[in-house]
Amino acid sequence: MCRLCAITSSEYFSPMENILALNTMKEGHDGSGLGLVLKDLGGEFGKFKGQPILSGVASSKGLRDLDNYMYAQGFEEIHMWQPNVDESAPEPETGRRDHYFAKVYEYPQLYRDRKQKEQEELLLEARLALRELGEEDESIFVFSFYPDVVTLKEVGDPLELGRFFRLGDGSLEARIILAQGRQNTNYDIYLYACHPFFLQGYCTMTNGENTAFVPIMEFLTSRGFPGYVGYNSDSEVFAHILHYTHRQLGYPLTYYKDVITPLSEREIDTRADGEALRLMRRSLRPLCIDGPNCVIGFTPDGTAFMVQDAKKLRPGIVGGVPGKYALVSEECGLDEAVPERDKTQDFSPMKYDMAIVAPGARTLTRWNQLNTK
Amino acid sequence: MEPATRLDQNHELSLRELPYIIRWRDDRCTRCGRCTAVCPVNAIEAAPHVHRRVFSEGSAPNPKAQREIVHVVRQVTDIDRYCTGCGACTLVCPNEAIEPEYNPRHKFLTYKNRGGVPFRRGGRRNDPNPSTVDQLKFTRISMLTDPALDAGRHEFRIRTLLGRNLPPEQLPLKACRGKMVVSKGDGFIPPVREIYPIRIGSMSIGALSPHMWEGLAMGVAYLNEVEGMPVVMCTGEGGIPPRLLKSRFARYFILQIASGYFGWDEIVHAIPEMTEDPAAIEIKYGQGAKPGDGGLLMAYKVLKLIAQIRGVPEFVDLASPPTHQTKYSIEEAVAKMIQSMSMAWGFRVPVYPKISGTKTAMAVLNNLARNTYAGALCIDGEDGGTGAAYNVSMDKMGHPIASNIRDCYLNLVAQGKQNELPLIAAGGMGKTGNLAANAAAMIMLGASAVDMGKHIMQAAAWCFGDEYNRCNLCNTGRCPRGITTQDPRLYRRLDPDKVAERVVEVFKAADVELRKIFAPLGRSTELPIGMSDALGVADREIAGRLQISHVV
Incomplete structure (x- = not known):
């Protein structure tokens, strides 16, 4: 089962912290891949808070196509990060690719003063077009195109990849980093199947098996939102459900839990917002995940969270100190990520729980579906 | 030679035309009459048969033939009283003496349209094959x-x-201090039952x-x-x-x-x-x-x-x-x-x-x-x-x-x-x-x-x-x-x-x-x-x- 480590901090930190935590959990991942999403960036991206960053992998041909497309769309490249590859370290399992990149762009002239939603639409449209451009010959993989967010994905052992990319060199730092060490099970090793998945400020990673994948995917793809595509992994739907409930429907974050793991009719009666909840449960019935899954994610404001369903027999765990919290799939990973914490305050969210870490890693809230006062 | 009238049964059906044929066992039947009473279509009836019985008396074989009247359970060939194979007769028989048997070579539908009225019945489609489901x-x-x-x-x-x-986008909900509430009077909410x-x-x-x-x-x-x-x-x-x-x-x-x-x-x-x-x-x-x-x-x-x-x-x-x-x-x-x-x-x-x-x-x-x-x-x-x-x-x-x-x-x-x-x-x-x-x-x-x-x-x-x-x-x-x-x-x-x-x-x-x-x-x-x-x-x-x- 995939191993997950999310760290949220008030200070910038290196993704190597996540990777070292993943390494302690190595029993559970087969080193078949690493996925990283960094939000609230420091390092060399610290000065580009408002400009969108396009993260991906491309062949030389793919990069040329990508540049041509971006130029034609009016995007102006203002900065490009490429990993300072350690030539002495072992290469990724499937061979070294031509280009790993995160490019910072200036919005096209027409969009610079547009509303955020319109800018987000433009970024999504561009990302999907690039995906389509390079999907067939696998010349382009684009993972995210959004301000203040960088994504890196590759096949191989997380620690070896971290060393290969020299992720500890200080060029990449962030205040929230989600990392996944992949256990390949259901699907081919394919970069688009690697979580965390990101969409317009929302990001999740998951472990477990999504038994309700097909009905959920059908429901999302039929919402008429162009970003609900992909689904090379059954985990991608968790990010899109979060996006749908929080951004599209405007529900507060805790309702994500109510949507993916709905209460029974009898339990709903105990809630003050039962009337709304009942309607929600009925209308969003196909989005019940039915697990077993542990979902870790963040929202655009920097709130990080962990939820799981009743079938998740081995729950994830959240712990830390004000200013730094980690949300991980195994306790040993938490020990590595935040060793100085009070372990008695560690929290494994159960059937009805949601662990919510406020932006800036200020506090950890234990929210419970049945006790919502 | 049989008289000609006895051979002229061209307009009658034989049992072979019917979908079910009654198998009745003379040796087991006690003539209690339950089967004929329970039959919902009167497909069977008690009937007298003349049997020729050969017997011998005395120490040396001395066969003699005797005609005697016995009562049997007989299946009728009237298409309006065809045996439906329900098996009620078998159910009530105290001695396992009677049972309808399906006749796969029947030609029932060919005849079941008397008075110009096509065959009507209750039940289901006659297709014993497993359905797609x-x-x-x-x-x-x-x-x-x-x-x-x-x-x-x-x-x-x-x-x-x-x-x-309702589609989620149309739910009359709004967020109010971190909680979702139903905005009253804001459109029709269709009734839904959990069953x-x-x-x-x-x-x-x-x-x-x-x-x-x-x-x-x-x-x-x-x-x-x-x-x-x-x-x-x-x-x-x-x-x-x-x-x-x-x-x-x-x-x-x-x-x-x-x-x-x-x-x-x-x-x-x-x-x-x-x-x-x-x-x-x-x-x-x-x-x-x-x-x-x-x-x-x-x-x-x-x-x-x-x-x-x-x-x-x-x-x-x-x-x-x-x-x-x-x-x-x-x-x-x-x-x-x-x-x-x-x-x-x-x-x-x-x-x-x-x-x-x-x-x-x-x-x-x-x-x-x-x-x-x-x-x-x-x-x-x-x-x-x-x-x-x-x-x-x-x-x-x-x-x-x-x-x-x-x-x-x-x-x-x-x-x-x-x-x-x-x-x-x-x-x-x-x-x-x-x-x-x-x-x-x-x-x-x-x-x-x-x-x-x-x-x-x-x-x-x-x-x-x-x-x-x-x-x-x-x-x-x-x-x-x-x-x-x-x-x-x-x-x-x-x-x-x-x-x-x-x-x-x-x-x-x-x-x-x-x-x-x-x-x-x-x-x-x-x-x-x-x-x-x-x-x-x-x-x-x-x-x-x-x-x-x-x-x-």
């Missing part, structure tokens, strides 16, 4: 990343929704005997009130006893209105005195077993009680027209009817149409998809049953339910309305006894619920009927089990308490089986509607048509 298997078992669930110990919520679910996904389909009081209907109703009430299983049953066309309608049990019943509107005068008058809303209103436009035909209750079944409930005189044929006489276009008339029925209960009760399986189901579906007041669509496939119909309608008319439901579901998916308008699948559920498996398969193809009729009649009331035209006498009022008759001498054979007990047993067993199916698939919280990746079938054509896995 019966061929589907559940092939996606959670094994690797997480273990399968424990069907015996895990908590399962096997429930479904009957009624229209058990297997329902008892529409069978009218009238078509069913009082004991049978009472047994079903008691079973349903027990399931709801004692077992906590929200099972609902549909009244069929023919009303509902007014006392029941005004009781708290009314909420377990779906009231059906069909083209004859039988019983609705009484229902409408009872509305002010009702204490509970019914589960739903079903508007019947068609029936899977006999598409294009209306309901028919023969005059001899219209006894006092039935006449009172239906608001008609006694002993008249009650034929519902094939179509609603007020319906001239689906766009307008169906919409109006749904709205009128909704209005009758203050828009608090889901209202939905039932149609027969058809290639044109999609047109109806798309109409309903745009009608805010339509609560569901029930499609009744060709394997559905009926109390009375022309054989040709039953055998040759209709559409299989599997592809009909699948097409409709995928059509709704394309529109994003798969959760908005529930589909209910009927016709052939439990045809070969696999009720839960059939229900689960239909759910995974896209149905929100399934209806059963014949299965519960067989399972709860020991109905003899099968796909070899066995018994299928429902239309005659002479049901040997007392299920579809209004003759007290027949229906007193059926103990309503025992029927109710069996109804409960059937549902509880199906519930366990559904868990046994859902648990390995890893589903327990919501019904796996449209979870088509769980299905597999060995037939490539079926797999392609239903868009499921081909497994061999």
